[in-house]
Amino acid sequence: MFLEIHELKKGYGSGENRTEVLQGIDFTVNKGEICVLLGPSGSGKSTLLNIIGGIDTADSGYVSVNGEKTRDMSEKTLTRYRRKHLGYVFQMYNLIPNLNVKENIEVGAYLSDSPLDIDDLLHTLGLYEHRHKLPNQLSGGQQQRTSIGRAIVKNPDILLCDEPTGALDYHTSKEILKLIGDVNQKYGNTVIMVTHNDAIKNMADRVVKLRDGAIRKNYCNETKIAAEDLEW
Numbered sequence: 675m676f677l678e679i680h681e682l683k684k685g686y687g688s689g690e691n692r693t694e695v696l697q698g699i700d701f702t703v704n705k706g707e708i709c710v711l712l713g714p715s716g717s718g719k720s721t722l723l724n725i726i727g728g729i730d731t732a733d734s735g736y737v738s739v740n741g742e743k744t745r746d747m748s749e750k751t752l753t754r755y756r757r758k759h760l761g762y763v764f765q766m767y768n769l770i771p772n773l774n775v776k777e778n779i780e781v782g783a784y785l786s787d788s789p790l791d792i793d794d795l796l797h798t799l800g801l802y803e804h805r806h807k808l809p810n811q812l813s814g815g816q817q818q819r820t821s822i823g824r825a826i827v828k829n830p831d832i833l834l835c836d837e838p839t840g841a842l843d844y845h846t847s848k849e850i851l852k853l854i855g856d857v858n859q860k861y862g863n864t865v866i867m868v869t870h871n872d873a874i875k876n877m878a879d880r881v882v883k884l885r886d887g888a889i890r891k892n893y894c895n896e897t898k899i900a901a902e903d904l905e906w
């Protein structure tokens with residue numbers, strides 16, 4: 675099993691103010707799969723994504739990637755894991771404003787010993803002709819494409835996406851979801867995508883639904899469709 679989440683628990687606060695945000699989460703994802711994490715606001719999706727990403731730690735249970743538990747990693751190994759094996763895409767693009775598209779993507783490439791070819795990637799992203807533009811000269815969709823490029827250029831094993839289309843309109847959201855699907859097909863990265871949008875589950879291999887910090891549904895989607903065919 676490539677990614678295993680086992681009995682993961684996480685709470686914040688103490689005494690009367692204690693909230694159990696994750697109450698024992700169990701699921702697995704195969705290499706190269708797209709896993710969509712759904713659930714209402716406050717159900718624990720981002721907390722779970724941050725623990726998988728080694729940004730936050732669990733109170734108990736573990737995340738194991740390729741048989742290695744992140745909780746057993748030293749700080750140095752964990753930093754290496756985050757840098758080399760994970761790519762992050764957020765709702766806010768977090769691009770560096772004074773670097774152009776190509777340079778923003780190069781920032782991601784510096785973190786890898788074996789980055790993807792940047793010009794080839796710029797073509798895949800549909801950004802080759804925009805490569806010399808600064809972020810403020812780009813549309814929201816182009817900015818999100820650039821941030822996906824920055825995440826994917828190091829060819830990470832896992833691409834973590836937190837509401838990647840949260841700030842985008844319908845058509846641009848579909849474009850970005852198509853790009854995530856294309857990148858997954860072309861480079862074989864495992865994708866974990868958090869979203870509020872129920873329709874996105876249709877492009878997933880695995881669907882995990884959370885409510886109040888617990889799994890309500892966890893199933894393999896046998897009728898996966900391409901991102902361009904999603905409707906909502």
Ligand SMILES: Nc1ncnc2c1ncn2[C@@H]1O[C@H](COP(=O)(O)OP(=O)(O)OP(=O)(O)O)[C@@H](O)[C@H]1O
Pocket residue numbers: 686687693695713714715716717718719720721722870
């Ligand atoms: N650092 C923190 N300290 C205290 N409580 C926190 C912290 N981070 C998250 N929480 C709480 O944990 C719960 C789950 O938050 P989380 O962001 O994981 O939910 P979510 O499902 O991603 O929500 P949304 O869809 O609104 O982003 C919320 O009630 C939130 O207030």
